[in-house]
Amino acid sequence: MFAEQTFLNLPVKRQQAIINTAVEEFALKEYESASLSTIVQKLGLAKGSFYRYFRNKEILYRYLMNYAIEFRLEKEKDLLQEPVKDFFDLLIENFKAKIKFDLEYPVLSGFLYNVAHEKNSDELGNIQEYVTMKMMNPLIRILKEKIRQGQIRDDISPELMAVHVLQVQHALYDYLSLIYRIDFRKNIKKKKPVLSLPEDEILKAATGFALLLKNGLTAPKKKRG
């Protein structure tokens, strides 16, 4: 849809190299600041060649965006299709999955974070809408089902809840980087492991957010007896 045929004709390995390098640049810089020159130079690619693969910067960005979203959803699919589980177990596993994804694909993860917050480019327009919708759709489907099953409250629209859940995923991310003073981007740049935390710390935070999602801030009623 976005890439030129010349790009698709490339050996898959070269395609991957190009995607990876470009994604890395857009993970480190937002759209306008990201530099095609840098990408092309890192790849040892001729400028002219690049423009035969992608019409321009915007097209490249949209291509990468779709690629990353698809990739991400693919990884999530198995989990979300699981129908049996309790929704909140599912939430926790979803958090863990997200963390796992961040650890395994830090660059892609950083890129998606940037995409989700990209609001400032004239060329891209209101891209957030598109991304958020794409990411929310599977979630909304599940939410609707759980509402029908009575597991989840029915007095709030599933779209609102979906936005809520996704934001909380970002919150988890922000919280860990804040508390453990981690500069993700710096780590990406230095090709260092991004999130080197003891697993139980991560789990504890994830559980915390899941609990808040589940029961809110209210202090639980003390059980008597």
Add this chain to the structure above:
Amino acid sequence: MFAEQTFLNLPVKRQQAIINTAVEEFALKEYESASLSTIVQKLGLAKGSFYRYFRNKEILYRYLMNYAIEFRLEKEKDLLQEPVKDFFDLLIENFKAKIKFDLEYPVLSGFLYNVAHEKNSDELGNIQEYVTMKMMNPLIRILKEKIRQGQIRDDISPELMAVHVLQVQHALYDYLSLIYRIDFRKNIKKKKPVLSLPEDEILKAATGFALLLKNGLTAPKKKRG
């Protein structure tokens, strides 16, 4: 602290004009892409004059950031000082206050959003940390008190909860722009009124998020009899 004395010597009106124009630019573009030339041109200001007011782009940014945060906290102060209220009433009012702030000061609001998500500049470093902390502190204070009073759960750290609450504020923002397909940035640029929604719509969304914050997603137990 950041601005030169020459700036402070300016007539307040001129100061405001400069602040407004600069904030607008940084609301429309993130730090690196924002253009001093644009700011200066819009103001009808000589390049050289600007640099007599602020040493450089970074200093200007930090000045505006502090200005905006102070301004925002000031507006919030009255609300948060109120000691009597129930925390959740307070949350709802806080949401309403935030919306009101966004409506009244859309440019400042957009700028603060950008600041809170600015992660990409080498010059600014990990500025998010600083901003988030500043915005979170009053909130954490209240949370701790409410925890002591038993209104709020004590099994999750107040910092985590604070991150949660602030994210939900962003969620409200994102939700409205998503559902009502509002492109804040485009409106800012076109100097059009930013968020023209019926008040009850806004209130409904705010209430929704406050409820989620309060009780979570779980379907409430049906009261018997």
Add this chain to the structure above:
Amino acid sequence: MFAEQTFLNLPVKRQQAIINTAVEEFALKEYESASLSTIVQKLGLAKGSFYRYFRNKEILYRYLMNYAIEFRLEKEKDLLQEPVKDFFDLLIENFKAKIKFDLEYPVLSGFLYNVAHEKNSDELGNIQEYVTMKMMNPLIRILKEKIRQGQIRDDISPELMAVHVLQVQHALYDYLSLIYRIDFRKNIKKKKPVLSLPEDEILKAATGFALLLKNGLTAPKKKRG
């Protein structure tokens, strides 16, 4: 070492044009005041193109510096390799060679003069040291040999003597420009012939300095009848 491959790929003629124009600018202005814009404009070159040839101003300068030194040493080589001559004949010929070089390559000569006196730039650091060493090395080698042969005094370090000799070369330059009121730089700028003096005048001065180098200021003992 300093130039980009793109520069080396250029037709030799174009390379030379670029070198000449750049050298001229650095012959007329010292490092910091020299203007890339001027160079580029004189060449009818696009700004961006220049930066594909040289990474930045400093790199360009260092490239030109090496180029000029190599060029100069190359021209001197034949003379200095000559082993048979008496050292002072050699000095005189060296002076003549220097003058000849200045006449033939006035721009390069002016540039080298500037390089040798460049002390004011933070970027370049103490570049004088490097240049002086480069220019002194062949001279020191010869001096050492002549000292061993007993032609030259052995009570003063060859390094000191080398500095002395090179300074006297500059003195010759300064003397001629002073006495004949020649403004080399103005001539370079106006593309006029730089040093239009009768050859015997030049020779007389060169001989004078060589004599001073050889025997010093002291009045020679009158030979008795």
Add this chain to the structure above:
Amino acid sequence: MFAEQTFLNLPVKRQQAIINTAVEEFALKEYESASLSTIVQKLGLAKGSFYRYFRNKEILYRYLMNYAIEFRLEKEKDLLQEPVKDFFDLLIENFKAKIKFDLEYPVLSGFLYNVAHEKNSDELGNIQEYVTMKMMNPLIRILKEKIRQGQIRDDISPELMAVHVLQVQHALYDYLSLIYRIDFRKNIKKKKPVLSLPEDEILKAATGFALLLKNGLTAPKKKRG
């Protein structure tokens, strides 16, 4: 001659402060790169005030130049007026005096060095000529006398010899900075003592150059018996 009356009306102390700061700037940078803004800022002086003291940058420079030369010649006067001494003793003392001057007035010394090598400014024109003449005149007078006395050779013009002697003074300077890897300018900037060498090292170098001036490079005839 150059300064405005307003400057001369200033308290001497203020005049000195202005001179010192300006000289320092011109000691660290050559004419075109030197910044009036820097000078004015260091002095806490209003821009407008400065331009009431000196018509412009060029006038300031010429004023400082004259000031420094006068100052320098004044310090040298006592020594050079001494008629009795042997010329070469006088040379050595002159070298020592120069070193002493450099140590006592490093900033002035650095400035004079820059002035003597300033060839690159359109505004200043061929300023070298003027300076050199000024510095050479007393020397030429002495040389002529010594020639008449038969102490100094009469087969070379006194002007040429004067240039020679002055250059050797520079050589002493260059030699020490080269051998002891001293970056004068950096020291000036850091307000550190400029030339911290054991006095005998300095004396040795000075003697070396004086010897070369006196007898040249030629190995002295071995005395028989």
Add this chain to the structure above:
DNA sequence: GATGAATGAGGATTCATTCAT
């Protein structure tokens, strides 16, 4: 007589994109 705000041209450098080979 002193001030300091305003100016705008000029500095080095980076960028996405085009096009002839």
Add this chain to the structure above:
DNA sequence: AATGAATGAATCCTCATTCAT
């Protein structure tokens, strides 16, 4: 089909000088 040289507008920032107060 691939290349990579060329472009020129845009970036931030500094400068000497003027002039109204």
